[in-house]
Amino acid sequence: MTDHLRAEHPRPQFVREQWVHLNGEWEFDFDDEQAGDRERWYAGSRELTKRIQVPFAFQSKLSGIADPAFHDTVWYRRKLAVPDSFAGRRVILHFGAVDYEASAWVNGTLVARHEGGHTPFHADITDALAEHGDNVLVVKAVDYSRDVTLPRGKQYWLADSASIFYTRTTGIWQTVWMEAVSPVHLEKVRMTPDIDRKSIEIRSFIQGAERSGNLRMKVEITFEGKPVAEDVYRVTGAQTTRSIRIEDFNDHGLGGWWTPEHPNLYDVTFTLLDGETEADSVKSYFGMRKVSIEDGKLCINNRPYTMKLVLDQGYFPDGNLTPPSDEAIRQDVELTKAMGFNGARKHQKLEDPRYLYWCDRLGLLVWSEAANAYEYSEEYVHRFTREWLESVERDYNHPSIVAWVPLNESWGVPNIQIDKRQQQHALAMYHLTKSIDEMRPVVSNDGWEMVTTDLFNIHDYEWRREVLEERYGTVGKAVSAMPANRRLAVEGFPYAGQPILVTEFGGIAFKKSDWEGWGYSGAENEEDFERRLRSVIQPLLESPVVQGYCYTQLTDVEQEINGLLTYDRKPKIPLEIIKRINEGL
Known part of the structure; x- marks a missing residue:
C-alpha cells in the first residue's frame, strides 16, 4: 500500500514548511452494535481489530477492507507521533473530509466535532498532547446511508449500485495531517x-x-x-x-x-x-482572472468564451471517491485537455484540493457543484447550507473555478415547481452564494426548473442531429423546449436573457472494457461512436444561441459505460479525434 499513501501536501494553496501527513495504516472497527461510546473506545486504550489504509474509505479496495455493506458507525485509532520540530509551537490537526459526522479525541480528550461529508475541519490539539510518551488519536465517523435527505451526491442509499448511483463512502476519505504554527x-x-x-x-x-x-x-x-x-x-x-x-x-x-x-x-x-x-x-x-456576463455573453477576461466542459464524476475503480494518487489526479486533467475540453463540471462532489491545484496549474475551468441530497426536509436545509458555505470558503481562491452550482436537476428540491419552500431554498442558495462571492456566476438549479440564475443551463440527451439543430436554432425554441419532459424554468421565473448552455448531453454508451453497463444511447463500434459524438457536439458548436456545453461524461463509472474513457482511463477512440470534434473539425 505504500504507493497510495497520498504523501503530497493536501492544501497546495496554503503551504507551511512544518507539516506531516497521517495517512497509512490505522486500526479500524465497525460499530454496528453502537458499543463504542458505551465502552469508551474514544479513551484510546482499546486496540481495534481491523486495519485500514487511510485516506481510503472502507468500501474501497485501496482501504484494504473493500466491504460495500452498510456500516454507518466506524472507529479509527492510531498512535500520534509529534515531530521534534513542532516543539514550542501549536499543533493543528487537519481532516480533509470525513463522511458524514466526525468526532476526534487525542488521549481521550475531545478535540473536534464536524458535520458534513465533503468539507475540511481542524483542531488545535496542543493542550491535549502528553508531555511525555505516546499520544493516541481516535476518530469516530457516523454516516446515515439510507437517509435520502442527507447531502450525499452519487452515493446510493440501497445495497447495490444501480442507475446513476454508485458505491457509498463512509468515514475518512481525504488526507489527515498535522502542521505546526505559532500562537499568532x-x-x-x-x-x-x-x-x-x-x-x-x-x-x-x-x-x-x-x-x-x-x-x-x-x-x-x-x-x-x-x-x-x-x-x-x-x-x-x-x-x-x-x-x-x-x-x-x-x-x-x-x-x-x-x-x-x-x-x-x-x-x-x-x-x-x-x-x-x-x-x-x-x-x-x-491567478488574475475575471468571469463576467456582458450583454448576454459569458466572458473570461472581458471576452466571450465558449466553455467546452466534460462531466466528471470523480470516481476511481479502486479508490471510489478518493483518487489513488496525485499522478492519477493530474492524469484526469491532462486527458480532459487532450480531448479538446477546456473545463470540467465536477458532478455531485466537492473535489480534492489537489485536483483544483492541477486545474490551476495546467489550465482547466471547473464548475464546482455540491453533493446534493435527494429529498427535501428542514434538517436537509440546515445541513446543506452549512456544508455549501464551507465549500465556497474552502475554494474561493482557485482561479480555475468559474461557476458555483449548489443544486442539480432538482435534487433535494424534487417539488420545486409547486412547492414555495423549495423555491425559496433554491433562491436562498443562489443569493447566499452571491453574497459571499461576487466574482463568479451561480446556477440556481442546473438542468431544469430554474429560479433566479446567472446561467440558463439545459440537460438534453437527445441523440439525433436534426432534432438538436432545430431545437437550438433560436433562443425561443431553446428556452421553451422540454428535453427531459421538465419545464426549464419555474413559473414566475421566465428566461431573462442569460447565456444558454447545454450542461448535460451525449452520454453515449460504448463497451470497450470488461465493464457492463448502460448509457443514454448506444454505439456499436469505434466508427459509430465517432459519428454519434459528432452528431451531438456539432449542433451545439454551430448553434447561434448555445454558448457552451458539458458532455456526459469523462469516464465509465461502475454500471455506467457512457464515458469517453473506460473506468481505468483508457480512451475508447483516439484522443485527437475527440479533440478535432470539439474544435469543430
Whole structure:
C-alpha cells in the first residue's frame, strides 16, 4: 500500500514548511452494535481489530477492507507521533473530509466535532498532547446511508449500485495531517483579483492578533520567479484588507491573465511579522482572472468564451471517491485537455484540493457543484447550507473555478415547481452564494426548473442531429423546449436573457472494457461512436444561441459505460479525434 499513501501536501494553496501527513495504516472497527461510546473506545486504550489504509474509505479496495455493506458507525485509532520540530509551537490537526459526522479525541480528550461529508475541519490539539510518551488519536465517523435527505451526491442509499448511483463512502476519505504554527498565525487568506484595476485584493485573517500590538504583514509576489510586487503593512486586528497593484502586469505574457490556454499563476509568500520576529510564513498562489456576463455573453477576461466542459464524476475503480494518487489526479486533467475540453463540471462532489491545484496549474475551468441530497426536509436545509458555505470558503481562491452550482436537476428540491419552500431554498442558495462571492456566476438549479440564475443551463440527451439543430436554432425554441419532459424554468421565473448552455448531453454508451453497463444511447463500434459524438457536439458548436456545453461524461463509472474513457482511463477512440470534434473539425 505504500504507493497510495497520498504523501503530497493536501492544501497546495496554503503551504507551511512544518507539516506531516497521517495517512497509512490505522486500526479500524465497525460499530454496528453502537458499543463504542458505551465502552469508551474514544479513551484510546482499546486496540481495534481491523486495519485500514487511510485516506481510503472502507468500501474501497485501496482501504484494504473493500466491504460495500452498510456500516454507518466506524472507529479509527492510531498512535500520534509529534515531530521534534513542532516543539514550542501549536499543533493543528487537519481532516480533509470525513463522511458524514466526525468526532476526534487525542488521549481521550475531545478535540473536534464536524458535520458534513465533503468539507475540511481542524483542531488545535496542543493542550491535549502528553508531555511525555505516546499520544493516541481516535476518530469516530457516523454516516446515515439510507437517509435520502442527507447531502450525499452519487452515493446510493440501497445495497447495490444501480442507475446513476454508485458505491457509498463512509468515514475518512481525504488526507489527515498535522502542521505546526505559532500562537499568532495566519488562519486564512481571501484573494480577489481585479484585472480591470490590475490589482489583487488580499484579506487576511489572523489567529491570536490580540496577543500583539506590533503585527505587520509582508506580501511578496513573483511571476515565473521574477519579483512583481512587495508590500509591508500593519495588521490592526483579526482581519485586514489590502489591495496590491501589479505594476508591470502587461509584461507577463498575455497580460499575465489566467486562462485554460495560458494558465498564468502568480506565486505569493505571506510573512507575518511580530515586531522583527517572523511569526508565520505561508506560500500560496493566485491567478488574475475575471468571469463576467456582458450583454448576454459569458466572458473570461472581458471576452466571450465558449466553455467546452466534460462531466466528471470523480470516481476511481479502486479508490471510489478518493483518487489513488496525485499522478492519477493530474492524469484526469491532462486527458480532459487532450480531448479538446477546456473545463470540467465536477458532478455531485466537492473535489480534492489537489485536483483544483492541477486545474490551476495546467489550465482547466471547473464548475464546482455540491453533493446534493435527494429529498427535501428542514434538517436537509440546515445541513446543506452549512456544508455549501464551507465549500465556497474552502475554494474561493482557485482561479480555475468559474461557476458555483449548489443544486442539480432538482435534487433535494424534487417539488420545486409547486412547492414555495423549495423555491425559496433554491433562491436562498443562489443569493447566499452571491453574497459571499461576487466574482463568479451561480446556477440556481442546473438542468431544469430554474429560479433566479446567472446561467440558463439545459440537460438534453437527445441523440439525433436534426432534432438538436432545430431545437437550438433560436433562443425561443431553446428556452421553451422540454428535453427531459421538465419545464426549464419555474413559473414566475421566465428566461431573462442569460447565456444558454447545454450542461448535460451525449452520454453515449460504448463497451470497450470488461465493464457492463448502460448509457443514454448506444454505439456499436469505434466508427459509430465517432459519428454519434459528432452528431451531438456539432449542433451545439454551430448553434447561434448555445454558448457552451458539458458532455456526459469523462469516464465509465461502475454500471455506467457512457464515458469517453473506460473506468481505468483508457480512451475508447483516439484522443485527437475527440479533440478535432470539439474544435469543430
